[in-house]
Amino acid sequence: MKYKGRFGDYGGFYVPEVLIPVLEELEEAFYRFYEDEQFVAELAQLSKNYAGRPSSLYYAKRFSEHVGFKVYLKREDLLHGGAHKVNNTLGQGLLAKYMGKAKLIAETGAGQHGLATAMIGALFGMETKIFMGVTDIERQSINVHKMKLCGAEVVPIEGGTGTLKDAINDALRYWTAHVTDTFYLFGSACGPHPYPTVVKHFQTCIGKETRQQCLEQIGRLPDIVVACVGGGSNAIGIFSGFIDDKNVRLIGVEAGGRSLSSGKHAATLVAGRVGILHGAKAYLLQDKEGQIHDTESVSAGLDYPAVGPEHCLLKDTGRAEYVAAEDEDVLDAFGLLSKTEGILPALEPSHALAFLCSQKGKLDAEQIVVVNLSGRGDKDVGIVEKRRPLEN
Amino acid sequence: MKTYKQVFSELGEQKRAALIPFFVIGDPDFDTSLAIVKTAIDAGADVLELGIPFSDPIADGPTIQKADIRAMRSGMTVRKGLEFIRKVKNYKDIPIGLLMYYNLVYQYGTEQFFTDFHQAGANSVLVADLSIDDADEIVEPAVSAGLDTVFMVTPNTGPERMKLIASRTTGFIYTVSVLGVTGIREKLSDMIGGLVGKLKKLTGVPICVGFGISKAEHAATVASAGADGVIIGSKIVGLIESNLGNREKMLAEISTFLSEVKSTISPCTN
Ligand SMILES: Cc1ncc(COP(=O)(O)O)c(C=O)c1O
Numbered sequence: 001m002k003y004k005g006r007f008g009d010y011g012g013f014y015v016p017e018v019l020i021p022v023l024e025e026l027e028e029a030f031y032r033f034y035e036d037e038q039f040v041a042e043l044a045q046l047s048k049n050y051a052g053r054p055s056s057l058y059y060a061k062r063f064s065e066h067v068g069f070k071v072y073l074k075r076e077d078l079l080h081g082g083a084h085k086v087n088n089t090l091g092q093g094l095l096a097k098y099m100g101k102a103k104l105i106a107e108t109g110a111g112q113h114g115l116a117t118a119m120i121g122a123l124f125g126m127e128t129k130i131f132m133g134v135t136d137i138e139r140q141s142i143n144v145h146k147m148k149l150c151g152a153e154v155v156p157i158e159g160g161t162g163t164l165k166d167a168i169n170d171a172l173r174y175w176t177a178h179v180t181d182t183f184y185l186f187g188s189a190c191g192p193h194p195y196p197t198v199v200k201h202f203q204t205c206i207g208k209e210t211r212q213q214c215l216e217q218i219g220r221l222p223d224i225v226v227a228c229v230g231g232g233s234n235a236i237g238i239f240s241g242f243i244d245d246k247n248v249r250l251i252g253v254e255a256g257g258r259s260l261s262s263g264k265h266a267a268t269l270v271a272g273r274v275g276i277l278h279g280a281k282a283y284l285l286q287d288k289e290g291q292i293h294d295t296e297s298v299s300a301g302l303d304y305p306a307v308g309p310e311h312c313l314l315k316d317t318g319r320a321e322y323v324a325a326e327d328e329d330v331l332d333a334f335g336l337l338s339k340t341e342g343i344l345p346a347l348e349p350s351h352a353l354a355f356l357c358s359q360k361g362k363l364d365a366e367q368i369v370v371v372n373l374s375g376r377g378d379k380d381v382g383i384v385e386k387r388r389p390l391e392n
Numbered sequence: 393m394k395t396y397k398q399v400f401s402e403l404g405e406q407k408r409a410a411l412i413p414f415f416v417i418g419d420p421d422f423d424t425s426l427a428i429v430k431t432a433i434d435a436g437a438d439v440l441e442l443g444i445p446f447s448d449p450i451a452d453g454p455t456i457q458k459a460d461i462r463a464m465r466s467g468m469t470v471r472k473g474l475e476f477i478r479k480v481k482n483y484k485d486i487p488i489g490l491l492m493y494y495n496l497v498y499q500y501g502t503e504q505f506f507t508d509f510h511q512a513g514a515n516s517v518l519v520a521d522l523s524i525d526d527a528d529e530i531v532e533p534a535v536s537a538g539l540d541t542v543f544m545v546t547p548n549t550g551p552e553r554m555k556l557i558a559s560r561t562t563g564f565i566y567t568v569s570v571l572g573v574t575g576i577r578e579k580l581s582d583m584i585g586g587l588v589g590k591l592k593k594l595t596g597v598p599i600c601v602g603f604g605i606s607k608a609e610h611a612a613t614v615a616s617a618g619a620d621g622v623i624i625g626s627k628i629v630g631l632i633e634s635n636l637g638n639r640e641k642m643l644a645e646i647s648t649f650l651s652e653v654k655s656t657i658s659p660c661t662n
Contacts, residue, residue, distance in 0.1 A: 001525060014494055014521045016451045018546040018571060020553075159457065165448065172450045177572035179548065276495045276521070277448060289470045290499030291447040 002027055005193020008316065011309030013192040015279045019172070022179045027194040029099045034201060043094055050123065051086045052079050053205060057213035057370070062340040067360045069367040072222065073343070074210050074238060076374045083346065083375030084206060084234045085116035089185060091202030093120035096183035103182045104128045107171040109136055109164035109230065110301030110348065111143025112375055113187030118152035120185075128152040131171040133162035136300045143379050161294045164230075164304045168278050188231025190308035192279025200236045200310065207241020210370060218368060224249045227372040228351040229269065229322065230301050232308030234374035239320060249321065252311060253351040255297035256324035266295035267324035268307040269315050277306045283315070298327040298383065299347035301375075325354035331388055333357050334377060346375035347383065394485045396515060396540055396563045399438055400598045400620055408658035409615035410438035412600060413650060414491065414625035416459040417442050417476045418468030419632055424639060425463070426476065428632065430483050431643045435650035439487045440480065441518075441602075441623055444473045446493040451520045453575030455626040458633060470496055470505075474512040481513035489516045489542055489563065502530060506537035516563040518542040524557045531560055542566055545591060547583040558595035564621060565591060567601045569614070576626045577604035585617040592618055608649075612656040622657055624650075 001024050005011045013023055033039040047053040055075045064071045076084040089106075096104060104126045108114030114130040121128030130147055134156050137144050144154050155174075160166035168191070175184045189199040214221055225242050227235035229252040242248040257265030265271070272283035275290055285293040285305040297303040314320035325333075333353035338344050345353060352371045363369070377384070403410050413432045418425050429440065445460035445468055452460070477488060490509060497505045497519060506517060516539050519530060524543055534541050540563030545554055548571060558565060567588065570581040584601060591599045601614045602623030611622045628646050635642035 012526065013523070014526065015523065016520055016546075017523050017544040017549060018568060020523050020525070021548045021550070160447070169448050169450050173453065173573045176451070177570075179571055276498055278450070279521070284495070286495070286499070288499070290495040291464070292495075 001193065002031070003193065005197065007196070007309045007313040010282055010312040011193055011196055011280050013279055014276050014281065015192050016176065018176050018179065022175070023192055023194065026198070029095055030194055030198050033095060033098050039094065039098060043091060046090050046094070047087070047205065050080060051090060054209045055079055057210060057217060060341050063337055066336060066340055067356050069359070069363040069365055069369060071356060072368065072370045073373040074206060074370060076206060076234065076372060077343070077345065077376035081112065081116045081119055082378060083112040083116065084203065084237065085113045085187065086119065087205055087237070088187065088199050088202045088233060089113070089116040089120045092185045092198065093124055096126065096185065097124050099183065101181065101183035102126055104185050105131065105171055105174060105182055106185045106187055107131045107164065107167040108187060109167065109303055110299065110346070111136065111140035111147065111379060112301060114152070114154070115143050115146050115150070117185050118147040118150035121152055122150045130154045131157055131167040131174065133157045133164065133166045135162035136164065136167070139383060140300050140379055163295065163300065165292065172278070187233070188308065189233040189236045189310065190231040190278065190280060190282065190306060196280070196308050196310060199233050200240065203233050203237025204240045206234065206237035206372060207239060210238055211241040214370065221245055221248055222368040222370040224251060224367065224369045226251045226253060226352045226355055226369060228253050228302060228348045228374060229307060229311060230304055230348060232311045234372050236308060236310055238372040239314070243319065250314070250319065251355065252320055252322045253355045254322060254324045255299060255302035255351060256326035257296040259326055260324055264296040265324065266297045266303050266305065268305060269311060269322040270324045280306070280309050282306050282309050282312050298330055298387065299351065301346070301348040302351065323355055325351040329354040329357065331384065334384060335388065344377035344381070345373055346377045347380045349374045393513065394487055396439070396487050396598065399487055400564070403438060403620070406658070409619055410600065410621035411436055411650065411654050411657060412439045412441055412621045412623040413437050413628055414441040414443065414602070414623055415629065416445050416456065416463050417473050418445065418463035418466055419459040419629065420462040420636060421466035422468065422472065422476065426479055427639070427643060428646060429480055431647050432650055433484050433486060435647045436654035437486065437650065439489065439621065441489045441491055441625070442477070443491040444468070444470055444496060446496055449493060451573055453573040453626060455576060455630050455633065456574050459629045470500055474508055477509065477512040477514055487515040488513060489518060490514050491518050491520060494519045494522050503533040503537070506533050506539055510537045510539050514539065516540040516542045518544070518566055524553065524560060527560050544568055545587070547571055547587055551590070554591060554594055558591070558597050561597050564598035564600045565595070566623070567591065567599055567619070568603045569601050570604050572603070574603055574626050576606045576630055580604070580610040580613055584614060588617045588619050608652045608656045611653045615657040622653070624653065
């Protein structure tokens with residue numbers, strides 16, 4: 001490997017020997033193509049015409065009135081597929097194409113990354129397999145159906161709690177046996193090097209656009225940028241645009257699940273301890289001896305016991321702050337944005353919105369907060385219906 | 393304490409390959425697991441590979457994943473692993489290689505882990521998800537604790553890397569016979585002869601082959617390809633799984649299978 005893939009002491013590539021040559025191949029290809037003129041042009045064209053970039057920055061006036069400060073939404077929910085995930089799958093998919101790989105595999109939790117990979121598999125005519133835990137298959141069934149319509153095979157994973165962690169385990173195992181012809185299109189800015197770097201690169205468009213849109217539309221930078229954190233890709237994408245603007249607070253919101261004290265959550269940075277999982281050193285939810293905990297969250301996309309290495313470093317240096325939002329508050333926030341703006345947010349970014357609701361009365365009226373609205377909530381309507389039945 | 397060096401040189405003189413069964417410690421429970429390991433020793437095991445169960449064993453196929461789950465459900469912990477190894481060593485002085493996932497070692501404290509497990513009787517610790525690139529994190533503490541080092545070579549490891557791996561290995565090279573995770577396989581990988589040959593030319597460090605060796609004839613082929621040891625995991629772990637209700641039959645089948653393998657790999661035919 002050419003680089004160590006470290007963020008401070010975090011990250012690295014802690015994988016079995018058999019995976020090293022493919023990670024090396026990926027690293028080599030990434031650095032060969034990511035600034036290549038033709039690659040950049042092709043990705044820009046697809047981002048615009050296929051995915052719908054740039055996404056808009058929208059001033060949510062009625063939601064703002066409700067919380068008492070100015071809230072802008074970065075509308076990644078408007079992209080093709082309904083989430084920021086397409087930024088990454090277009091980038092990595094194109095990389096796979098340039099590398100001459102014919103097959104794609106991916107893990108998925110909420111099904112958004114699985115769907116975004118299935119779309120790109122169809123777009124490039126690549127055979128696509130999506131690994132998904134059985135719990136997630138059940139709670140995100142609309143996305144499962146969409147993936148299949150795009151021609152992907154969805155492989156149900158029984159292990160563990162049938163969530164994202166288990167899907168990654170099996171995707172890694174499958175990749176181990178199919179390293180020669182298969183590209184593993186990893187879904188978040190975590191896992192072994194070079195994925196945290198690769199995924200971040202393809203998500204930096206969020207931050208670049210947002211910063212420029214703030215300057216154009218508001219005439220100044222925001223005071224706070226907020227994003228939900230699962231593996232950390234949408235958050236690092238938007239944070240990257242403001243990392244050098246020291247006066248802009250960066251806040252990542254993790255899944256508080258039932259509650260932090262119940263132990264049933266996925267708030268890795270808030271409540272975890274450093275260890276090694278899925279190829280990287282990072283904060284993890286684990287027991288005393290290092291067995292990985294089962295996590296719980298109303299949102300499948302945040303239901304993961306590890307987190308991207310760069311967020312670990314940002315936490316330690318204090319450049320970003322990390323908090324948790326609990327399921328009930330998340331469902332409230334989902335309802336509030338739907339009612340005040342007619343925008344149904346995915347349950348993942350509803351965590352970021354829940355944090356805003358918690359700041360009501362704490363931030364003054366002129367404060368400007370940008371939220372990365374990483375995805376739309378269509379996939380979650382069933383869950384919300386069950387948890388919060390409508391009164392007739 | 394018997395060392396790898398002693399075992400491999402004795403076997404070398406007899407032109408025999410080492411029989412190396414793998415088990416998950418505590419599968420299906422502590423006492424049965426100990427009885428299984430003793431049975432394997434009685435059936436002629438020359439070296440033992442023992443794993444402490446981990447919640448997310450990414451290098452393992454379904455058979456060993458299930459063993460990990462059985463062991464953890466029965467209350468297996470890292471600390472009980474120490475006690476287990478002590479008990480095995482009391483039964484017979486046989487080299488023991490531990491097979492670990494890094495997080496368990498890291499949480500224990502790498503240096504302390506190596507020191508304590510060496511004291512308990514382990515000869516080496518192979519960390520499945522730590523490659524030679526990060527060897528610095530474990531070689532120094534392993535050596536100062538008195539342990540040998542074991543690293544993996546896979547069919548896609550390049551020649552320069554093989555040399556690097558050999559140069560940092562003092563115990564044996566764990567040669568993975570397939571591109572894939574652990575598991576029972578019908579056929580032996582055709583990559584194995586070439587791989588063992590290449591390694592033999594590069595290094596004098598013993599070469600043991602594992603992953604997918606599921607029949608006595610597989611073991612015989614591996615031994616005649618020049619391997620110094622044959623590691624058998626999923627096949628015998630599968631015998632635990634298929635006989636969970638019947639301990640006598642479980643022990644008998646493991647004993648029969650290992651004895652059969654033992655007779656086909658000794659004497660080594662080349
Ligand atoms: C809409 C949406 N936002 C956020 C996430 C969390 O992932 P990440 O932290 O990588 O952005 C997901 C994951 O599935 C998602 O679907």
